Amino acid sequence: MSARRTTGTAMAEALAANGADLAFGIPGTHNLELYRGMAASGIRHVVTRHEQGAGYAADGYARVTGRPGLVVTTSGPGLMNAMAAMGTAYADSVPLLVLSPGVPTGLERADYGWLHEMKDQRAAADAAVARSVRPGTPAQAVDAVHENFARWAAERPRPVHIEVPLDVLEAPWDGEVPGPWRAPHPPAPSRAAVTEALGLLSRAAAPVIVYGD
Template identity: 55%
Template sequence: MSAIASTEARRTIGWVVIETIRGYGVDTVFGIPGTHNLELYRPLDALGIRPVTTRHEQGAGYAADGWSLQTGLPGVVITTSGPGLLNALSAAGTAYCESRPMIIIAPGPARGAEFADVGTLHETKDQLAAASAIVEWGRRVQTAAEAVAAVHDAFELFAVRRPRPVYIEIPLDLLEAEADVPDDALAPRAGAPAKRPDGERVATAARLLAEARKPVVLAGGGSRGASAELRALAERLSAP
């Protein structure tokens, strides 16, 4: 059992998901506590994570996006199911277009109750499909191991590919269930090295820049972390 969790009974799937996120250095999450997502909020204090509560989930999404822009870490948004999730998706759309990392986590219908259409609290026709249409990938997990793996997969995406938001849906009955994953499964995954650009394309870009008569540098978010190199390039090209 994790040394952080005080009792085995408290170590729910929601707990280990948040603990896995904490292992990657995230110390702040954004969202609104609700009936269905309390197991994601319960461990925050014990794990040293600051919850930022907003008046509306859209604000939580944009706050997480701004926090990510300032810190370089993925913004984490915790919403309740149905309308809570849908409210956050406009911010996810912005993060997608801007290539910024974001993890949205929300509970979904209990396993076996998908598409039941019985009018349960916050029931939505297909929230997974709605989110998946906006983010890089959306995933509904079915086991504790899948829930933890989804977090690792998200951070691997952010590290080695174009960083874009992802959505993790945890069935309500699974979220509240006792965790059955070993502690070492929660440790950050050793990611594959970031892909290097194709040498031929780099050479072509360099040639085009060298031949440019009046080049102008328009730097996007992908240049974050390379400001010195960007300045050196601009100075070499005498480009504003």
């Protein structure tokens, strides 16, 4: 691993700890720290010609493997290019984790002229995914990775976006990366409820089962 450890390299380690081994995306000016630790963490990266292609490739990976797809974009237009795939994944309940940098802390809505600056990138992404979060510290950024994998184990799997402020993404990281969070048990009916339902079905003359979302 590179001698220089940052929040970005710690996030790569957290992804690997949760079983991520393949990412799709396009390197850019602001997201290089997300890539810095990938190779050393055993995560292979596929460069696509367009971020929308990265999103749909990750979507396909998730559908085929049953594992969350990983997308890495740069800020602004790079993230917006992936939103069509993010919206499709939301509608079809496909787990995607989309990582992008964001404007540095304190420049939110500042109209500062920062490269790839948007008025509110996180809010734009939030309209297409289950949730879009903006961690404020290195520890929160790593925790956001662990949290999403844990929640996917028990909740409806839908895409999530993590926007890491550039100053947080590039901040030095010292120490170990916490391991994956213990996933909560998925909600399930009690044995008594299942027995009662079976009894009702066995006595029904013309049972009808409605299954789906």
